[in-house]
Amino acid sequence: MFTGIVEELGTVVALEAGADAGGDARLRVRGDLVTSDAHLGDSIAVSGVCLTVAELPGDGTFVADVMPETLRRSALGALVVGDRVNLERALAVGGRYGGHVVQGHVDGVGVVRSRRPGPRWDEVEIGLDPALARYVAEKGSVAVSGVSLTVTHVGDDVFGVSLIPTTLQVTTLGSLAAGAPVNLEVDVLAKYTERLLATSGALR
Structure with a gap:
């Protein structure tokens, strides 16, 4: 993990x-x-x-x-x-749990749609398959090319994130331009919740 x-x-x-x-x-x-x-x-x-x-x-x-x-x-x-x-x-036993649960099992590839620089941060919008978008929630977590980020807003096929100075400096996200592909892993808890509800008949 x-x-x-x-x-x-x-x-x-x-x-x-x-x-x-x-x-x-x-x-x-x-x-x-x-x-x-x-x-x-x-x-x-x-x-x-x-x-x-x-x-x-x-x-x-x-x-x-x-x-x-x-x-x-x-x-x-x-x-x-x-x-x-x-x-x-991989997280060592007793290590600091600084982000969120990331399995390293990529769900799909998203595309950087836009990037708007701020005074010390960047606002980025990423397009994704609508089938994945349903697992993304505002203020929830998503892994973008292995970086744990908080979702600022979400639509049918797009979501936004804010990149703080540290993220810009120490990850590849600092240099990505519009059109660049990114690996996406949605919150595994959302997927398990949907699966459990579906098998129990709650979603029928």
Whole structure:
């Protein structure tokens, strides 16, 4: 589990198609902090996508396999060498719970629709599939490329967030322009609530 509090900006070193041509890929990312205590099999969120460490070359990078489902559901497949990515290690037992429950299971890709700079912050609107918008609530939480954010307003296919100075400085959200894709993970509690109500017949 993650909390959506980015620990460092990593850099894509390589993204290569899988050897068996099955639609998967291998991603190599440089992140000195997240690899400092990493072990094979550990989970690291890469721009909101939970990936498993498959190799640790020992040079401050890690390698992860990216499955076809992940490439379909996220924007990882569009990464190129040199791109920056948000990195977060899985929450340690007893660690500070600074954001919200983030699983690293991306629900879909949104698109930055607009960006309005403020005196020290930016107001950003992000478009998303209406099927996901129903899980987004004003003053609720949403993970945008792995960053835990509070929703300022929501519509049928769009929601807004305010980016504080720290978010602008230490995450990739500080440099995103209109039209940029972002990984979205809605609040898992909302999805479970809907599922429970549906199976109990309350939504029929």
